[in-house]
Amino acid sequence: MNQNYQEFYWNKLDNAAKMYSAVSREQATNVFRLSVQLSSPVEPDTLQTALEQALRDMPSFQVKLRKGLFWHYFETNFAAPRVRQDYTYPCAKIDRNITNGYLFRLTYFSCHVHLDMYHVLADGSGALQFLKLILAYYLEQQHPGTPFAQLLPDGEWGFSRGGQEENSFLHYRAPQTAPSSGDGTGPVGSGALGAGAEASAPAFVPKEQPKTASAIPKGLQAYRIEGVKVLGGELKMITGVCSAKGLIGLVKAAKKPVTAYLTALLIYSIYRQSFQYHQQNRPVSVCVPVNLRNFFPSSTLRNFFSNVSVTLDLFRKNPSFEEILEQTTDQLAKKQESTALEAKMKGNAHVEQSMLIRIIPLFLKRMVLGLMYRKNDKLHTSSLSNLGRIVLPEEFAPYVLRFEAHLPVSPRQPVKLGVCSYGDNMAFTFSCALEETDIPQFFFRFLQQQGLEITIGCNEPAAADTSAEPAKKERRKRRKGHEVLPQMQGEN
Amino acid sequence: MKFCPKCKVKIENNLEICPLCQRPVQPLDDVFVTEYPSHPSRRRLVTLMKVIGFLAVLLITGTVLLSAFSNFQWVWSLVVIAAVVYLGVSIVLVVKSSKNIGLLVMIQALSLSVLTFLIDHAFGYYRWSINYVIPFLAIAGTLLITLILLFRPMALRDFFIYLLVIALLGGFSGIMLLCRWVTVAWPSVAAALYCVATLAGLFLFADRRARHEMKKRFHL
Structure with missing residues (x-):
């Protein structure tokens, strides 16, 4: 685009971005990461050129955030x-001093390319399209002859800038005449767990249907996972990779959707490892973002998702995994109906548009x-974001090995799970702001017991690296005359 | 790869203990994956702010105590408190807005105006702050940003809002003159005229950009 266009271009933030831009801070960064593993170590200069080329094609990422009066x-x-x-x-x-004002951070480490995206700019789906384009230009330079960028489906990025930046929340909300169902943050299922789907169905309807959308989300405070917090600014990542085919087989045997199965497993892990030992009579609620592009014909690169919550009352119920799975599937199906989503968007837009x-x-x-954000944060115990199956043209297959989705934690949700699959690799990434790893441990052991082979990766410093840092400490201790204790080997 | 016999999972990093159960692991082969830097950095701005806050608390309590023991000359301690708060805020803002001169100029012009007014008011209100300091601050701030803009016209979208606010400070000087709060007229007249000239120049010569900035900055 020419200078004049670039100079006079400006755009408003979408519905969700307005929230994120106002509430983000160190403890709730709202920055998510998409990570891709390549077959060979990353060349920084090539990646830099690829990024510049991708920004030329997707100018909606070449922006900075400015403050207005309102x-x-x-x-x-x-x-x-x-x-x-x-x-x-x-x-x-x-x-933004380091990224030159950009709202994303593209970094590399050995064979991995990491794209950290501020949620103000795009959601998982938009960021994924950007990352795919960067990868395509990167591979194009490494392997001249194959036009990788042109192999990407045109519909994914070859549309107008208006389409790329559409505020789809406003486009596809319910018409003004439809009754509003409030902010839709989710009624709390008070129905007895383990009762049949029909019997518990009324529990999905909130008891008091709010007439107009309320700015402050209503609902019961959810169960909170407690533990020893990691040091400020740090985050523990634990990734488990399994065979996508194996998992699909498992889910098919249960005759349930993948997201419902994984959400149920997360709730079950929270129940088994945390909830049943803490007698907090609060519902376990997991927030599941839904990509609204699957429901409405939008191809925006900006935010277009909706949070659906699965809320189960497990207090003194001693549920089995099957019971939780049944309830979770039921709630997810109910709340993912397009009328419910439209009404929720209308509620949110109503708040945003009120003078x-x-x-x-x-x-x-x-x-x-x-x-509002803190209030909303208290309504959920955790979040699970499933990016689904990531598809790339088969020419990419030899060079691109694996995708991972990393979610940011928030003060009330110290453990979150990001899921995505590419090829036969299904990656589950837990972001933990707690030192305890009980929940991922149960989650992966459960899958392992179902017959899946799990490979774990994490951001603990490798054994070879830890020796470098403590050596300094040891020297200091010796100088002071302290005896050097052998490093503690875990809890046993 | 390593293997945890307890969790029965493979571990792709070169670790001694299993990240899930914290128990020792067994080696499988020598192929490892490194996805993350081993000593990542964390942001430390909070620490600087805490140090500044701590020093400010020390200074303020010390001053209050001293004034309590010297026949309760509260005025002096109030001046010190105002100056300390101003200094602390300035340091934090300089660190935070090191890349935005416009913001720095605006904040300094405004906070110095307030500070000098407070000091003047505390010591008999001889009006030297509103007679001289505020008008000259407005002129200096406007001049500084105008000079930057002359050399970097593209920076208008960065500096517009600050120029506007400092020019309004000049306008405020003019209003104080009309209300007869000011006793020496010429600095206020100069400041008001200079600011009117700057705004007129801005909206006449850079009309499209200026209007565009107004639209962006004040969109509802």
Whole structure:
């Protein structure tokens, strides 16, 4: 695009981005990571060129965030993007002094390319299309002769900038006449667990149907996973990879959708490893973002998702996995009906469009939205985001091995799970802000007991590396005359 | 690869203990994956702010105690408190906005105006702050940003809002003159005129950009 266009281009934030831009901080960064493993070590210069080429094709990522009196907005970023070796924790807050104002961070480490995306700019689906394009240009330079970028399906990125930046929340919300179902953060299922689907169906209807959308989400505070927090700014990542075919076989045997199966397993893990030992009479609630592009004909690169929550009352119920699975499937199916999603979007748009909210100056708005965000955060125990099956043309297959999705934690949801599959590799990534690893442990052991072969990866420093740092400490201790204790080997 | 006999999972990193159960693992082969840096960095800005906050608390309590023991000359301790708060805020803002000169100029112009007014008010209100300091701050700030803009016209979208606010400070000087709060007229007249000239120049010569900035900054 020419200079004039770039200089005068600006855009408003979408519905979800307005929230994220106002509430993000060190403890709740709202930065998610898509990570891809390549077959050979990454060449930084090639990646830099690929990023520049991809930004040319998808200018909606070449923006910076500015403050207005009432809202933030996007504006063209003229600075050069910067590719760096990975230097911080996954999903860490994006330091715009380091990224030259860009709202994403493209880093590499040995064979991996990491794309940390600020949720203000795009959701998982949009970021994935951007990453695919970067990969295509990267491979094109490494293997001249194959036009990788042209092999990507055209519909995924070859549309107008208006289409790329459409605020689909406003486009596809329910018509004004339809009754609003409030903010839709999810009624709490008070029905007895283990009762049949028919019997518990009324539990999905909130008891008091709010007439108008409320700015403060309503609902019961969810069970909170407690434990020893990791050091500030750090995050523990545990990835388990299994065969996608094996998992699909397992899910097919249970005759349930994949997301429902995994959500149920996450709830069951939380129940078995945490809930049953803490007598908190609070429902276990897992938030599952749904990609609305599957329901509405949108191809926007900006945010277009909706949070659906699965809420189960497990207090003194001693449920089996099958019972949880049954309930989870039921709730997910109910809440994923397009009328429910439309109504929810309408509720959210209603809040955003009310003049009362709009005329509050930005700094006050941040406080109001922060209150809403914290309130909403308390409604969920954890989150599970399933990016689904990532498809690339088969020419990519020899060079691209594996995708991973990493979610950021928030104060009330210290353990979250990101899932995606590519080829036959299905990757489950737990982001833990707690030192305890009980929940991932149960999750992976369960899958292992079902006959799947699991490979674990994590961001603990490797054995060879740990020797370098403590050596310094040991020297210091010796100088002080302390006896050096042998390093403790775990809890046993 | 390593293998955890307890969890029965393979581990692709070169670890001594299983990341799931913290028990020792067995070696399988020598092929390992490194996906993350071994010593990642964490942000430390909070620490700087804490140090500044701590020093500010020390200074303020020390001043209050001293004034309590010297016939309760509260005025002096108030001045010190104002100055300490101003210094602390300035340091944090300089660190935070090191890449945005416009923001820095605006904050300094505004906070210095407030600080000098407070000091003036505390010591008999001879009006030197509103007579001289505030008008000259407005002129200096506007001049500084105008000079930057002359050399870097593209930076208008970065500096527009700050130029506007500092120019309004000049306008405020003019209003104080009209309300007869100001006793020495010429600095306020100069500041008001200079700011009107700057705004007129901005909206006449850079009309499209200026209007565009207004639209962006104030969109509802």
